[in-house]
Amino acid sequence: MADIHVLLVTGEYPPMAGGVGDYTERLAAWLAREGVESTILAPVGQREQVIGFGKWGWPAARKVADIATRVGANVVHIQYQAGAFDMHPSANLLPCLLRDKFPTLTTFHDLRPPYLFPKAGVLRRFAILRMARASTRVVVTNPFDAATLAGREIDTVEIPIGPNLPPPDLDLPVDRDTVAFFGLPSRAKGIIELIEAIGLIDPVRRPRLMMIGDMGTASANNDLVPLAEIEQLAADLIVRVDRTGYLPAQQASNALARSGVVALPFQHGASLRSGSLLAALQSGRPVVTTEPHAPTSLNDVGRMPQLQIIPRNNIGRLSDALEVVLAAEDGVGPLPWPYGWPSIAAAHASLYASVIEGWERRER
Incomplete structure (x- = not known):
């Protein structure tokens, strides 16, 4: 497998509370066991390999490509949940902003649309579909979301999420x-x-x-x-x-x-x-x-x-x-x-390799 360096973009990350942040932290740790290097782009960058962007919005969205280039990433993977990105629509346009620069995957942790303005229901749903269609590949975590996007003629890869905690110690009192x-x-x-x-x-x-x-x-x-x-x-x-x-x-x-x-x-x-x-x-x-x-x-x-x-x-x-x-x-x-995380990480590593290979073939 060729060298893979993924930029994981998430609207939350420890020490912030939230399931998507916990998931992203564990995904990065298990990807390392698969030989995949990762950099995390998150609101707060208090750790090694984590770059902080502050409050999510248009300025942060416009910097993603430059950050990916700077760290040497060859694929960008967005961990999307509207609430994690403060319901801001700029997250939905990230695949469009990156389209000609990096292969971009989006994992939809849910299909909740962003907030745009009052009575913008149709446009809000369009924002989700536009994000999916502009992504190089779309990852869903469950059969229901896969069926929902299939109904809109959007192909997906289903990779389940895993526990957002490590296994407990053995023989604990109850x-x-x-x-x-x-x-x-x-x-x-x-x-x-x-x-x-x-x-x-x-x-x-x-x-x-x-x-x-x-x-x-x-x-x-x-x-x-x-x-x-x-x-x-x-x-x-x-x-x-x-x-x-x-x-x-x-x-x-x-x-x-x-x-x-x-x-x-x-x-x-x-x-x-x-x-x-x-x-x-x-x-x-x-x-x-x-x-x-x-x-x-x-x-x-x-x-x-x-x-x-x-x-x-x-x-x-x-x-x-x-x-x-x-x-x-x-x-x-x-x-x-x-x-289990070994299975989840292996599925991601294989998907990254496939996407990068297709991107490089297209660029030749």
């Missing part, structure tokens, strides 16, 4: 009186429903809720639940809530492995877009989540013995499931091979 929630506390992730469900459990048996990870900052560009709202609801329902705050990745993984159960009751159903879900399944603890819209969209992950799937937005069923799982014997299985 606290069966703890329900763990991992990741940013968004409304879509079901944090409100989870507190309400715990509040339905008899006070004698009621577990505590352990919120693992950074709380983030609620704003108009996200659906994070403010800490004050969480604390008020928990106080009203007499639910004990403990928060770890930001933890290094290994400590966060160990915190999941010590919990009685991990609960991620997504309002819109579980999805393979979620690195938090995969990290929970990797932890060796039972996981309660909500049914996806398409029964087959979880692929073989949906058949893992530690996964308990309940109806969406049903607080009573969620409460019952937590009680049952906390009292049951554990049955766990390993993550299927495609969702």
Whole structure:
């Protein structure tokens, strides 16, 4: 394989909180094992091989090609999620800005459109499609997004995401009186429903809720639940809530492995877009989540013995499931091979090599 140097462009990166940043960090680490050099272009550049661009916008977008040239990259890979780029449309035009300069891949972590201006619904959707069509190759993380883009006659490569944490240490003690929630506390992730469900459990048996990870900052560009709202609801329902705050990745993984159960009751159903879900399944603890819209969209992950799937937005069923799982014997299985980082990194390295070869052939 020829030398590969990829510039990974992301709207968030540790120490910033967010799943896309965690994913990008782990992708870069595993790519190194495949012999792929990477430089990360992110809002904050506090580490070796990470270049900071500050606030994302047009000035930052116009600098990407120059930065790629300066670091010696031969492929650019955008990790796209509208919220991570502050909903700014300049991210969607990056493949156009780079089209004649570098082969450019875009991984769509979701297909949420950017914000343009009020009542710009059609144009916002067009921005996503334009980004996909201008990219040299498009990567999606799940069958649903692949089908959505196929309906627009856009070819994609499906490479699943992996857990956004390393595996936990072995033989950790388990606290069966703890329900763990991992990741940013968004409304879509079901944090409100989870507190309400715990509040339905008899006070004698009621577990505590352990919120693992950074709380983030609620704003108009996200659906994070403010800490004050969480604390008020928990106080009203007499639910004990403990928060770890930001933890290094290994400590966060160990915190999941010590919990009685991990609960991620997504309002819109579980999805393979979620690195938090995969990290929970990797932890060796039972996981309660909500049914996806398409029964087959979880692929073989949906058949893992530690996964308990309940109806969406049903607080009573969620409460019952937590009680049952906390009292049951554990049955766990390993993550299927495609969702492990060795497989994910190898798929990326192969794709980069193919794209670079095609680009160089075109340039001759």
